[in-house]
Amino acid sequence: MAPYWPTSTMAFAPPMNQIPKAVFSGQGPAIQKAATSTRQLGNALDDAGDGQTGQLQPGAQSWARARVASSDLSDEISRLKAEDGKPILAHGGASFARSLIARNLVDEYALMVHPIMLGQGLAIFSDLPAPRPLKLISSKSFPGGVVALIYRPG
Numbered sequence: 001m002a003p004y005w006p007t008s009t010m011a012f013a014p015p016m017n018q019i020p021k022a023v024f025s026g027q028g029p030a031i032q033k034a035a036t037s038t039r040q041l042g043n044a045l046d047d048a049g050d051g052q053t054g055q056l057q058p059g060a061q062s063w064a065r066a067r068v069a070s071s072d073l074s075d076e077i078s079r080l081k082a083e084d085g086k087p088i089l090a091h092g093g094a095s096f097a098r099s100l101i102a103r104n105l106v107d108e109y110a111l112m113v114h115p116i117m118l119g120q121g122l123a124i125f126s127d128l129p130a131p132r133p134l135k136l137i138s139s140k141s142f143p144g145g146v147v148a149l150i151y152r153p154g
């Protein structure tokens with residue numbers, strides 16, 4: 001994400017650039033150095049076709065100030081939740097989501113159901129030791145058949 005959003009002019013770029021960031025990685029600070037190097041290459045691009053300007057957008061410096069969290073996941077999330085601010089959004093792959101869910105660190109699930117059967121994929125709920133009930137908070141259907149569901153642990 002760090003190479004793309006700092007120079008993007010897409011509608012989601014301002015919030016992506018302006019919110020504080022925490023990067024969860026076992027690589028520690030090395031992951032932030034790699035992202036900075038990649039971003040410098042990305043800044044040289046000038047491809048208006050994908051919403052890139054080649055110039056840093058307001059708030060882009062937040063990517064360089066990302067907090068690198070490399071200790072125990074539960075401890076790091078507890079520290080983040082104790083801080084002032086808005087809700088924490090977790091962006092990442094299936095293994096990161098699986099880790100958060102298995103440790104019961106998710107307060108709200110925003111799930112999107114797309115009208116396609118893949119027949120395979122990575123399960124994010126596979127590490128649960130026992131079923132956990134969820135309470136439906138809201139749902140919304142979209143014209144293309146996608147359904148957005150918001151659940152909280154019940």
